[in-house]
Amino acid sequence: NAGVMQNPRHLVRRRGQEARLRCSPMKGHSHVYWYRQLPEEGLKFMVYLQKENIIDESGMPKERFSAEFPKEGPSILRIQQVVRGDSAAYFCASSPKYRDSEYYGYTFGSGTRLTVV
């Protein structure tokens, strides 16, 4: 019964490169959430997705960031042309059907630590 799987655990990118972060939700979970945690700060909501749909992206920066959750495969958070300020821990969480999620909250993955050099 694997939990939420994120990979890679650590990712180093040079300024200007692209970063791709992957998240496989728990089995049976159809909702995915991405959060970012800057050093010494709290978790900030970025985006909420269901299969093939972005439900709420109010926390996503307007440029360079995108997310998808295709019908098959993991959810992907893509950061284009990374800058040093993108260095952070990115956490993915999943939950079951929308109406159930309020009872159990989310299950989080272990995160991807992105370092931009």
Next chain:
Amino acid sequence: DAKTTQPPSMDCAEGRAANLPCNHSTISGNEYVYWYRQIHSQGPQYIIHGLKNNETNEMASLIITEDRKSSTLILPHATLRDTAVYYCIVWGGGADGLTFGKGTHLIIQP
């Protein structure tokens, strides 16, 4: 626009009960109180949640006041591994999702 207020840090002796307070005076009738914790460098971990009744599970107990304006998370026998940041969150299941504040950094002293 935090919906909850928590002390920034607390200490507790190992083996004693850790009582973490949370104020949520503007909580709505359909909003639950959730507690998560984040041990250094790890993803947040669900602890417990409740609506208005007190709740207990294998990790902790949650005491919610009758007016629901505050709650207390109780770790009955704290261990060093309970050192973490504890987040109290109110959420009604809306698309805005779980909103994390600054939490309480609980330090268990040997």
